[in-house]
Amino acid sequence: MSAAVSHSPTHTKEHVCWGGGCAHTQHHRLEVVDLSVQYQEVRALEKIHFATECGRSMALIGPNGAGKSTLLKSLAGLIPAGRGKILWRGKALTRSSHEIAYLPQRGDVDWNFPITVRGLVEMGRYPNLGWWRQYSKHDAEIVERALVSMDLCDLQERQISALSGGQQQRAFIARALAQEAHVLLLDEPFTGLDKPAQENLSRLFKELTAEGRLLIASHHDLQTVGQIFDDVLIIRRQQVAFGPVKEVFTPGNIASAYESGEAANGKIKTES
Numbered sequence: 051m052s053a054a055v056s057h058s059p060t061h062t063k064e065h066v067c068w069g070g071g072c073a074h075t076q077h078h079r080l081e082v083v084d085l086s087v088q089y090q091e092v093r094a095l096e097k098i099h100f101a102t103e104c105g106r107s108m109a110l111i112g113p114n115g116a117g118k119s120t121l122l123k124s125l126a127g128l129i130p131a132g133r134g135k136i137l138w139r140g141k142a143l144t145r146s147s148h149e150i151a152y153l154p155q156r157g158d159v160d161w162n163f164p165i166t167v168r169g170l171v172e173m174g175r176y177p178n179l180g181w182w183r184q185y186s187k188h189d190a191e192i193v194e195r196a197l198v199s200m201d202l203c204d205l206q207e208r209q210i211s212a213l214s215g216g217q218q219q220r221a222f223i224a225r226a227l228a229q230e231a232h233v234l235l236l237d238e239p240f241t242g243l244d245k246p247a248q249e250n251l252s253r254l255f256k257e258l259t260a261e262g263r264l265l266i267a268s269h270h271d272l273q274t275v276g277q278i279f280d281d282v283l284i285i286r287r288q289q290v291a292f293g294p295v296k297e298v299f300t301p302g303n304i305a306s307a308y309e310s311g312e313a314a315n316g317k318i319k320t321e322s
């Protein structure tokens with residue numbers, strides 16, 4: 051969180067507002083410039099180029115192996131850029147930032163890890179504390195707000211292993227809120243959720259973006275992209291299209307990404 055941001059979230063019955071922390075009026079920008087990422091011999095991403103800002107939500111779509119998780123991990127500072135750069139608030143992002151929260155794919159999380167919901171949410175404060183600082187009353191207040199915001203108060207003493215899929219997602223998002231992150235990167239957050247839980251999560255997305263957070267989520271359900279997200283980035287190792295869903299989520303662009311082999315318009319090459 052920037053020095054300019056208030057450390058005193060305000061709280062109403064229905065909704066927790068994080069004051070400056072949610073950057074209501076600050077359109078912090080995330081810019082990706084010609085980003086390429088390689089794992090040894092595998093070229094996972096090539097020349098990805100887009101810019102977005104707080105207050106928007108973006109679906110990241112593309113077939114299996116297209117590079118969605120790789121892009122999210124790069125944005126989270128977990129994988130170094132091979133070429134190109136990532137700019138967050140105008141500065142090159144070279145490692146993870148506490149302003150950017152990353153929620154891994156469900157399969158990458160050890161849900162049996164022995165920790166309560168409150169313990170998990172408290173972990174969100176760690177990047178803000180620094181190794182020399184004690185967990186303060188202020189930190190406890192932030193954790194409380196995050197629990198209220200995600201409607202987790204009644205579940206706070208439960209082990210995360212004893213939650214439903216939707217509740218687990220909420221607990222992880224509460225951890226990101228406690229981190230006072232401006233950006234939430236979510237890898238397939240809707241996977242494994244039933245319809246009501248999906249509806250809850252998409253409602254939550256709208257609240258988070260209305261608060262001024264930037265939300266980027268990989269997504270496999272092409273039917274719901276338009277209902278949930280403002281923008282879409284379509285990739286298949288290379289970038290097929292980026293822009294508002296209404297403009298670029300077209301059958302042609304979708305076919306370019308999902309048709310097997312060499313894409314119809316030649317924009318996409320198969321992996322070499």
Ligand SMILES: Nc1ncnc2c1ncn2[C@@H]1O[C@H](COP(=O)(O)OP(=O)(O)OP(=O)(O)O)[C@@H](O)[C@H]1O
Nearest residue numbers: 089092093094112113114115116117118119120121
């Ligand atoms: N740690 C790794 N080492 C080597 N190659 C990797 C590694 N992780 C991913 N890859 C490769 O990078 C490419 C992109 O993988 P990535 O997981 O980013 O795709 P994805 O779009 O998230 O796929 P999915 O929809 O199946 O989750 C794939 O070819 C994959 O095999």
